[in-house]
Amino acid sequence: MAFRNIAQIGRAIEEEGSFQYSYFFKPNIPQPGSVLRIIDASVASGVPKYNGYVGAQLTSTQLFGEGNAGVYCGSVPEGKERHLLTWSVGTTTATAPMALMLCDYLMFYPLIDLEDTDPQVMTNSVGLPRYTDGEGVRMALVCSVPATVASTGTVEYVNQDGNVSTVSFSTLTGNPGMVLSAASTATQSNYFMPLASGDSGVRRVNSFQMSSAAGGFATIVLVKPIATLPIYETSTISEATLINDKLIFPKIYDGAYLNFFTYNTFDGASTLRGEMVFVTR
């Protein structure tokens, strides 16, 4: 049953106990190796635990949040809905300012060989577990084995309307955990791989091809962005009550695998601590 007003949100917390408080701690987000890089924090140890993107090569593998896999957001009883209400985070390392993007990690294709310039065809044995139409779902190219050469390539995917699209992309050099998607030819990361004109989401990836060898391996991760929170300075907590501060009240689907991407303006390993509150009705 959906929330209808502010009072119901308050009641869910104060009277019904229908909320989940979750703490997260990442003691050592990988060092980017350069400034202006984006890191996939899910590959760092801590709470939630390390995500190794374990799966069969080039085969769609779903991600489900439970226990310490993804930020724990509790179970959702049948017929109820859960929303993210508050989010706070801070860092004690000299890596601020930075921006965190919370995403629901949906599915991934592991062990993409960046040295291989032949088409690498994906096996789509399963589809998106959530946001099944692909609307708003984006592709992130995450390094798993160091990529040593900047390069370009093309990716073919099925968009939010079920149509096939092909788009070109650029990659950076990078270390494991770093997002390799480059903003055109510049030496700056981009959260996501581009989409073709008119597309607003991805249902699945069909194939991937490098135009020249880049070295290393990577994983394409399909994610749904949920919310963004900047960290302004070291040792100062950033916090937001999303409905008041950002006028958003993100719905968190059952099974959501929540984790972050961090946009780093400084080159250093980061420590992140924070909490989230989810409400259910």
Added chain:
Amino acid sequence: MAFNSMDDIVSEIAAGKFNRADWNKITGAAAYTAGRWYDFGALNGYPVANAFAGTSLAWRSCDEATGNGTQAFGIPNGGSVSTDIKHVMNVAAVTGIATGVPGVLMLVDVQGYYPGISMNVNTSQTLTGTPTLRYTDGVGVRAYLVINTTSGATAHTLSMSYTNQAGTSGRTLPVTVSCTASAITPHITHSGVASNNYGPFLPMASGDTGIQSVQSVQLSAASGAGTASLVLARPLLSLPITTLGVMSERDLLNQLPSLPRVYDGACLTWLYFAGANTAANTSFFGSTEFAWG
């Protein structure tokens, strides 16, 4: 039906009437100059770049789904929601390049444009077609001239004849407006810090509050090269980006303007004011969030 309370906002968003779009743009191979405005819709990234497709001097409408009909360059905002009313709830942007700040981003709804305006003739160029605007009376709709290919080095000014929000034709710019010589893509060529520069929009005649259509443009001199497009757009909000690496955010309920309305089919893009000489290949990221009810 508009939002009528915070409770209503909660209810509608919880019911799924919400859309978030993450965008990114990268400036081109040439540096930008402090004090000038640039059309980010023409830059690569996501959404794709507006290449100003169309027949020279003929009106080209723009919308969310198809952009200009060739490049869908507008930021997705959730599609048509009528009879609900859609609003911008929250915008954010960041850049990691020192010369990208300070700056100002302005979100505009591009109604359409007249492409292929020659910057190398000094005769009147007649613009054709009857714009169908989402702001049907043209109130709040403004015009800007954006360079598509680099203009020439000869100094030149711009004059324009347009129809205002009341349907009165023959309206002209009230002042001398100078364009920038050798202006690059996608500079809004009449903006800058030189004498007679105005930006991001062309000034309107006394008493006018908007533009329904433009009938002609003329340069005082052939610049020597280049083409441009005259864009009609409705500004929605501004977002200052002040500090390197610090994400700027604006909540559009508690700040002003309050809950800017986004019409069905809105073709949204950012204009950028360079507060510093912005280096080539500077990336900007951000998000825009919409809700309706």
